[in-house]
Amino acid sequence: MATGQKAQTVSAPWSVLRPKGRRHKDLYVALLFLAPSLLGLFLLQVLPIGTALVLGVSEWNIIDPIKFVGLSNFVEVATDATFYHTLENTLYLTVGLEVLNTLLGLCAALLLKNAMRGIDLYRTIYFLPLITTWAAVAIAWRYMYSLEGPINALLGPLGIDPIPWLSRPEWAMPAVIITITWKTLSWKTIILLAGLQSIPNEFYEASSIDGASRWQQFWKITLPLLSPAMFFALIIGIINTLQLFDPIFIMTDGGPADSTRTLSYYIYTRGFQNLRMGYAAALSWVLFAIILLFTLIQWVLQKRWVFYQ
Amino acid sequence: MKLRRRETVSLQLVTALGAAALLFPFLWMISASLQTLQEVEAFPPIWIPEVPQWTNYVEAVVNYNIGRALLNSAIVTTVSVVGQLIVCSLGAYAFSRLRFPGRDAIFLLFLATMMIPHYVTIIPLYTMVWSAGLIDTYTALIFPGLFSPFGTFLLRQFFNQIPISLDEATLIDGGNHWHIYLYVIMPLSRAGLGALGIFSFLGIWNTLFWPVLVINSKELFTLPLALAMAQGQFITLIHIQMAGSVIACVPVIVVFLMLQKQFISSIALSGMKQ
Numbered sequence: 001m002a003t004g005q006k007a008q009t010v011s012a013p014w015s016v017l018r019p020k021g022r023r024h025k026d027l028y029v030a031l032l033f034l035a036p037s038l039l040g041l042f043l044l045q046v047l048p049i050g051t052a053l054v055l056g057v058s059e060w061n062i063i064d065p066i067k068f069v070g071l072s073n074f075v076e077v078a079t080d081a082t083f084y085h086t087l088e089n090t091l092y093l094t095v096g097l098e099v100l101n102t103l104l105g106l107c108a109a110l111l112l113k114n115a116m117r118g119i120d121l122y123r124t125i126y127f128l129p130l131i132t133t134w135a136a137v138a139i140a141w142r143y144m145y146s147l148e149g150p151i152n153a154l155l156g157p158l159g160i161d162p163i164p165w166l167s168r169p170e171w172a173m174p175a176v177i178i179t180i181t182w183k184t185l186s187w188k189t190i191i192l193l194a195g196l197q198s199i200p201n202e203f204y205e206a207s208s209i210d211g212a213s214r215w216q217q218f219w220k221i222t223l224p225l226l227s228p229a230m231f232f233a234l235i236i237g238i239i240n241t242l243q244l245f246d247p248i249f250i251m252t253d254g255g256p257a258d259s260t261r262t263l264s265y266y267i268y269t270r271g272f273q274n275l276r277m278g279y280a281a282a283l284s285w286v287l288f289a290i291i292l293l294f295t296l297i298q299w300v301l302q303k304r305w306v307f308y309q
Numbered sequence: 310m311k312l313r314r315r316e317t318v319s320l321q322l323v324t325a326l327g328a329a330a331l332l333f334p335f336l337w338m339i340s341a342s343l344q345t346l347q348e349v350e351a352f353p354p355i356w357i358p359e360v361p362q363w364t365n366y367v368e369a370v371v372n373y374n375i376g377r378a379l380l381n382s383a384i385v386t387t388v389s390v391v392g393q394l395i396v397c398s399l400g401a402y403a404f405s406r407l408r409f410p411g412r413d414a415i416f417l418l419f420l421a422t423m424m425i426p427h428y429v430t431i432i433p434l435y436t437m438v439w440s441a442g443l444i445d446t447y448t449a450l451i452f453p454g455l456f457s458p459f460g461t462f463l464l465r466q467f468f469n470q471i472p473i474s475l476d477e478a479t480l481i482d483g484g485n486h487w488h489i490y491l492y493v494i495m496p497l498s499r500a501g502l503g504a505l506g507i508f509s510f511l512g513i514w515n516t517l518f519w520p521v522l523v524i525n526s527k528e529l530f531t532l533p534l535a536l537a538m539a540q541g542q543f544i545t546l547i548h549i550q551m552a553g554s555v556i557a558c559v560p561v562i563v564v565f566l567m568l569q570k571q572f573i574s575s576i577a578l579s580g581m582k583q
Contacts, residue, residue, distance in 0.1 A: 026407040026408045026409050026486075027409040027410070029403075029407060029485075029486050030403045030407040030408075030409040030412075031409075033399045033400065033402050033403035033407065033486070033490070034399070034400055034403045034415075036395075036396040036399060036400070036455075036456070037396055037397070037399065037400030037403075037419075037456060037461055038400075038415075039456075040396060040455060040456025041418070041419065041422065041456065041458065043437075043452075043456075044430070044434070044452075044453055044456055045422040045425070045430065045458065046418075046422075047433070047437070048429075048430035048431075048433035048434050048437070049422070049425060049429060049430060049433075050433075051433035051436065051437070052429045052430065052432060052433050055432060055433060055436075060436075062436065062439060107327075108327060111320060111323060111324045111327065112324070114317075114320055116317060116320060116321050116324065117321065118321075122324050122325070122328050123569075123573075124565075124566070124569060125328040125331055125332055126327070126328065126331060127565070127569070127572075127573065128331065128332070128335065128562065128565070129331060129334075131511055131561050131562070131565045131572075132335075132515075132558045132561055132562065133514065133515045133532065133533055133536075133554075133557045133558055133561060134515055134517060134533070135515075135517050135532075135533035135534075135536045135537050135554075135557065136338075136532075136533070136536055136553070136554035136555075136557040136558050137334060137335075137338070137554065137558070139536060139537075139540055139550055139551075139554055140334050140337065140338040140341075140551060140554055141334060142540075143341070143547050143551075144334060144337060148352040148353075148354070149354065150337050150354045150356075153352075153353045153354050156353075182331065182334065185331075187576065190573055190576045190577055191576070191577060193577070194577035239426075242426070243426055243427055243428060245517070245518045246517045246518065246533075249517065249518075249521070249537065250517075250537055250540065264428055267428050267432075268518075271432050271435075272435070272522060277432055277436060280432050281429075281432050281433070284426070284428040284429040284432060285429065287426055287428055287429070288425060288426055288428075288429055291426055292424075
């Protein structure tokens with residue numbers, strides 16, 4: 001809304017400057033300015049999306065000629081046991097990651113909000129994992145998870161026997177979730193911190209005059225006023241999780257026993273390891289549908305818990 | 310909110326503990342990169358190497374292709390980021406300042422494509438690159454980074470905040486749209502260009518998926534790809550791999566330290582990730 005209004009106020013003076021009927025005068029200039037973008041949009045978005053539609057109803061291994069197969073790819077998806085397994089994994093990863101990231105991200109935001117000694121240094125450290133290269137840190141985590149690695153060595157004194165983190169199906173997903181939390185936590189923190197900083201201080205002052213405790217302030221002021229930021233972070237967080245590739249590629253390659261093969265990694269497996277481009281394209285449309293569905297559900301549910309000032 | 314002294318101390322303690330936990334993987338990475346092969350394989354793990362093995366870095370750069378990969382990453386990232394800033398700012402200027410039929414419809418199309426997940430377009434993009442014979446070329450690595458609907462959208466929002474009266478002044482002085490773009494809009498949009506530049510730098514420098522698909526030969530490996538491939542090839546040489554990882558992280562950390570404030574406010578503004 002706001003942007004629409006701005007666009008109008010921005011373009012209005014031009015019509016005053018220029019007599020009517022010369023509205024198209026800008027067309028040639030616009031074509032020059034837009035040409036690279038339009039070429040990019042066509043080559044990187046429009047053409048690929050169109051091709052993905054065609055691929056979705058085709059069978060193609062890149063080498064042999066492409067073959068039209070109707071909806072059989074989607075029928076196969078519906079009966080593909082591995083697909084359902086990857087859906088479960090995706091759900092496990094998304095829920096686990098969102099719960100951990102939201103709880104820890106909220107804690108981190110509440111900590112970093114305070115003006116304490118060395119806060120700039122702390123903030124820098126907290127945001128460091130987010131910007132570093134996935135490939136580099138995922139390799140480090142892979143070795144840290146080894147049976148005789150540093151993580152088990154740290155857990156040993158606590159009386160915990162060495163855990164086969166990445167080599168057992170039941171431990172691989174928790175390990176991946178911990179690593180991704182470490183890496184993406186501060187993204188959540190930044191969004192929530194911005195949300196916290198936008199809550200007017202008067203609310204806290206007024207409520208403490210009324211005798212409210214810290215705990216009451218948190219539940220009655222902080223959380224409700226933070227809910228729009230949490231909602232935003234939830235939607236974008238889920239969309240990003242649904243498209244993760246790097247950590248799984250480096251740390252587990254979807255294994256052991258498919259336990260970390262998410263839907264997006266399954267698309268990669270089918271398309272680029274088994275060279276089934278048509279089937280992979282069909283799966284990618286299913287992913288799109290899931291993202292759309294998730295977002296719509298969140299949008300409807302937000303009325304129940306998101307509080308706009 | 311005023312905090313009591315005891316609270317301040319405990320807050321500081323918890324924050325420091327969190328920071329230590331988040332730093333731990335980096336510290337281990339650096340420590341392992343300076344150990345000998347024996348040390349890195351020892352159990353229980355050795356936390357601090359007896360004599361730092363700086364030669365691991367030399368070995369990683371010289372013998373394990375990390376040097377070439379560093380160069381490739383620098384080339385690909387620089388060309389892509391500069392290209393993207395030019396292409397997106399030109400497009401954003403048209404959407405913000407020019408009037409032409411179908412402007413809003415085209416802009417809506419830009420926005421709509423942002424909803425389509427990466428996975429839908431990457432399969433056809435790969436097949437396009439493959440049919441064009443561009444597998445294993447710099448072109449394949451660079452061209453997807455040259456344009457971004459998100460970047461165009463972000464810059465348009467920034468451009469819209471610049472008062473139109475400045476444009477009119479330029480026009481009255483006999484300037485044209487090119488002058489407005491170059492001497493009014495661009496200099497006044499440093500924050501926006503900076504934000505987009507940071508995002509695309511981090512995104513392109515760190516990206517692994519696309520190079521995995523389109524690059525086969527060692528000479529064209531980018532850093533993330535070189536690290537991922539070294540993992541399979543030199544599986545036992547953990548110390549060398551960790552040296553490579555440190556080398557890959559240093560440039561992004563340096564850029565982050567220089568532009569931290571702007572980086573954080575850009576994320577808070579736009580919600581971009583990676």
